[in-house]
Amino acid sequence: MAQIEFPELKNDLILKAAKGEPVERIPIWIMRQAGRYLPEFQEIRSKHDFFSVCQTPALASEVTLQPIKRFDLDASIIFSDILVIPQAMGLIVEMVPGTGPVLPQPIKDPSDLIRLIQPNVEKDLKYVGDAITLTRHKLEGKVPLIGFTGAAWTLMSYMIQGGGSSTMTKARQWLYKYPEESHKLLQMITDVIIDYLVMQVKAGAQLLQVFESHADFLNDELFDNYSFKYLKEISEKVRQRLKEENIPEVPMIAFPKGATMNSLEILAKSKTYEVLGLDWTVNPIEARKRFGSDIVLQGNLDPCTLYASEEEIINRSKNMVKMFGKTRYIANLGHGIQPDTPIASVTALIKGIHSV
Ligand code: CP3
DSSP states (O other): OOOOOOOOOSOOHHHHHHTTOOOSSOOBOOTTOSSTTSHHHHHHHHHSOHHHHHHOHHHHHHHHHHHHHHSOOSOEEOSOOTTHHHHHTTOOOEEETTTEEEOSSOOOSGGGGGGOOOOOHHHHTHHHHHHHHHHHHHHTTSSOEEEEEEOHHHHHHHHHHSBOOSSOHHHHHHHHHOHHHHHHHHHHHHHHHHHHHHHHHHHTOSEEEEEETTGGGOOHHHIIIIIIHHHHHHHHHHHHHHHHTTOOOOOEEEEETTOOHHHHHHHHHHTSSSEEEOOTTSOHHHHHHHSOSSOEEEEEEOGGGGGSOHHHHHHHHHHHHHHHOSSSEEEEESSOOOTTOOHHHHHHHHHHHHTO
């Protein structure tokens, strides 16, 4: 398939950093940079429900561009949600204000697996591809566009738990009670994720992030068996498919939030992802020591740092860069930005990073 033509890229800092090349300035983007802390986002959300914004390319694209217009960021990330995959597989997902995502009819036991459909990604999630293509044009090459997905375990845990949880016990029980069926479900989800990421690259995504947001529920054995196995397959098969279709590869970021240091080390040294995203609990100096010299690291300022004074935010941002080093590094928070974050704090963070 011929690739779509897009405006020439003016800022390739994040792509260079992701490939391990030296950069003249450290790239920064912020997880959930398009979101509720922005009044212009709230304005759109007051008129449209969450998934309508995701499903309407003009709206998704507008929201994606909001933080780019306001801040000196080095990447954009397409506005969507990881839960569009469970939706495409036939489950109802509602975004309940104040609660978060709710799946009213979760997968309770293996007999429920027949309710899941293997979607036609190019058709059923076409709206995401269309939003990506439109956004690439509207960005006019200002910064690269990141595509993303949830990883298999994180999506499986939402599908079983039926929403967020501080323990995810229903989902974790499955891993012990129904190991075979757990693998069956993870494989079904993985197959969809692979099609979905390939589609995003074809549509114009220049970098891909895989969110394993629920890695914090897994010990080393469970991570290896139920997360790493599929993270690896996703990376390998996406690259293979792109190669077969003569489409240039894009760098890939894995963000296993809350994974143990051992699990992070195994993932980093496997070289399946160019970039490893770290949450704020990981010590950058120890990460550099343990994860090898090839891996590019991304992160990891505690999102709550953004409630400190602007001076403190700038100092802590500079200190973070000092700990990670200036090469093989992409600055970010250690998780998504909080909805009530002061806007001036975001400006201070970017200023701090760019001043190094
Ligand atoms: O700017 C961006 O980062 C792109 C958009 C984006 C959203 N969700 C929009 C969103 C991205 C990358 C995600 C990923 C996502 N969604 C993850 C992985 C990252 C992470 O946080 O670990 C997860 C676990 C989800 C599932 C999800 N979606 C949750 C738990 C919630 C509720 C929590 C919350 O912040 O409200 C959502 C809702 C959601 N996704 C919002 C946004 C802007 C807020 C909902 C609203 O506007 O009402």
